[in-house]
Amino acid sequence: MDIKEYISSGIIESYVLGLASPEERSEFEQLCLVYPELAAARTEFEIALENRLMDLAVAPAEETKKKVMDSLRQQSSVNQTKIITMEKANTTRSSSSLRWVAAASVILLLGCVYLAYSFYSKNKKLESELTKTRDEQNKVKDQLKQLEMLTDPNVAVVNLKGTEKAPNTSASVYWDSTSASVYLVVKNMPQLPNDKQYQLWSIINGPGGQLQPSSMGLFDVGADGKIILKIDKGAKKADAFAITIEKRGNTGGPTLDSLQAMGKPNL
Amino acid sequence: MLQQRDENAFSYLYDNYCGALLGIVNSIITNKEISNDVLQNVFVNIWKKIGSYDPSKGRLFTWMLNIARNAAIDEVRSKGYRDGQKNQSFPENVDIQVARAVTGPAIADVGLRKVLTQLKEELRVLIDLSYFQGFTHEEIAKIQDIPLGTVKTRIRTALIQLRSLIK
Numbered sequence: 001m002d003i004k005e006y007i008s009s010g011i012i013e014s015y016v017l018g019l020a021s022p023e024e025r026s027e028f029e030q031l032c033l034v035y036p037e038l039a040a041a042r043t044e045f046e047i048a049l050e051n052r053l054m055d056l057a058v059a060p061a062e063e064t065k066k067k068v069m070d071s072l073r074q075q076s077s078v079n080q081t082k083i084i085t086m087e088k089a090n091t092t093r094s095s096s097s098l099r100w101v102a103a104a105s106v107i108l109l110l111g112c113v114y115l116a117y118s119f120y121s122k123n124k125k126l127e128s129e130l131t132k133t134r135d136e137q138n139k140v141k142d143q144l145k146q147l148e149m150l151t152d153p154n155v156a157v158v159n160l161k162g163t164e165k166a167p168n169t170s171a172s173v174y175w176d177s178t179s180a181s182v183y184l185v186v187k188n189m190p191q192l193p194n195d196k197q198y199q200l201w202s203i204i205n206g207p208g209g210q211l212q213p214s215s216m217g218l219f220d221v222g223a224d225g226k227i228i229l230k231i232d233k234g235a236k237k238a239d240a241f242a243i244t245i246e247k248r249g250n251t252g253g254p255t256l257d258s259l260q261a262m263g264k265p266n267l
Numbered sequence: 268m269l270q271q272r273d274e275n276a277f278s279y280l281y282d283n284y285c286g287a288l289l290g291i292v293n294s295i296i297t298n299k300e301i302s303n304d305v306l307q308n309v310f311v312n313i314w315k316k317i318g319s320y321d322p323s324k325g326r327l328f329t330w331m332l333n334i335a336r337n338a339a340i341d342e343v344r345s346k347g348y349r350d351g352q353k354n355q356s357f358p359e360n361v362d363i364q365v366a367r368a369v370t371g372p373a374i375a376d377v378g379l380r381k382v383l384t385q386l387k388e389e390l391r392v393l394i395d396l397s398y399f400q401g402f403t404h405e406e407i408a409k410i411q412d413i414p415l416g417t418v419k420t421r422i423r424t425a426l427i428q429l430r431s432l433i434k
Contacts, residue, residue, distance in 0.1 A: 008427070009423060009427075010422075010423035010424070010426040010427045012430075013426035013427065013430055014422070014423065014426055015325075015430060016329055017333075017398055017426070018336060018337070019397055019398060019422065019426070020332040021404075029324055032323075032324075033323075043325075043387065044328065044392070045430060046287070046326045046328070046329050047326070048430070048433050048434050049329070049332075049338055049433055050287070050326065050329070050332075050431040051380065052329045052376070052379075052382070052434075053287040053290055053291065053328075054286070054287045056287070056290045056377075056378045056379060056381075056382075057284075057286025057287045057290050058286055058289045058290045058293055058377075058378070059286055059289075060285050060286070060289045060301065060303055060306055061299070061303045064307055065281055065282075065285070066282060067276075067307050068307050068310045069274070069277075069281075071307065071311050072277065072311065072314055073273065073274075073316070075311070075315075104433060106341075206355065211387065214430070244405045266412075
């Protein structure tokens with residue numbers, strides 16, 4: 001803002017003489033705080049006006065002063081007690097209103113804290129529900145895939161028959177030879193001690209009748225004896241699938257003595 | 268004690284400023300008796316409202332001057348005042364009030380009004396309507412049948428000239 005232009009715009013005279021609009025007044029008062037030269041120019045005009053009006057003074061009637069002073073004394077004596085009570089009322093009112101404000105603030109704060117906490121815990125709950133839902137969704141997706149596997153004509157079902165050592169074993173391999181993906185469905189196998197794991201093998205009849213087993217992965221079976229697994233390692237070719245019991249984390253070949261189940265695909 | 272001291276201070280305030288404030292009241296109200304009554308009320312109001320005076324917004328005299336001007340305008344606009352003016356009746360109608368303002372019964376060119384006679388007529392009329400009669404810019408635009416923007420510009424022009432006139 002060009003303050004010099006503002007100063008000479010007539011706003012000072014307008015303000016001092018009470019002709020400025022409320023908006024102009026508040027703008028002027030704020031600008032006075034920012035521009036000392038504006039306030040100084042205002043004072044200059046005020047003094048000029050004051051001096052001029054002092055020169056133009058007209059003496060009032062003599063009794064006017066007496067009337068004024070009488071009126072003040074009357075007001076004072078009437079208001080003496082009133083003033084005190086009013087002040088009291090004022091202070092109590094202001095302090096009680098302060099108290100109200102304070103009380104309201106505390107209530108507001110408590111309300112905010114409660115809301116924040118409530119939002120926070122709701123959010124937490126929603127987050128955990130979301131995770132749960134996602135997990136469930138993935139599970140359902142897996143199950144759907146498994147169902148698809150079952151109905152896919154390319155998928156061969158290989159029933160693994162329990163050996164003499166484990167006659168109650170019931171397990172199947174779902175094998176998609178085109179995509180090489182393998183699912184293992186265990187319906188009934190006993191839970192093993194902690195140091196043991198089951199291991200699934202795919203077996204190829206090598207040249208000269210040599211069996212070439214290759215590990216499809218180790219797995220655990222829970223107390224209910226059931227599990228459905230997607231085998232990460234695929235099998236393009238397999239003449240048989242077998243399950244053995246091995247020591248946990250086995251990296252060697254199969255222990256044929258502990259063969260639990262075996263089956264051949266009906267190709 | 269305090270009361271007494273306040274009274275003494277106020278008595279001094281009265282002695283010092285009563286004449287200047289009556290000068291303003293007189294340039295709005297011709298009847299001396301009424302203007303003295305108004306002056307009395309002005310000082311009672313100053314006494315009552317002195318707590319609300321804010322020195323950062325202007326000088327004490329300016330504050331008192333505005334109380335005096337407003338009180339005088341309020342008095343002129345009061346029913347009692349209008350009824351008291353036997354020779355005329357001033358209905359609420361703004362245009363008729365203005366006719367009075369512009370043409371007549373002219374308030375003698377006393378006090379600040381005398382200073383204003385040095386202004387061009389078209390500017391003097393606007394100061395008369397706004398400062399001495401308390402009409403808003405909008406009312407003046409209607410009364411004078413000139414655009415609001417022109418009213419504002421002319422009043423500003425008049426005020427700037429007034430500044431050099433009172434120095």
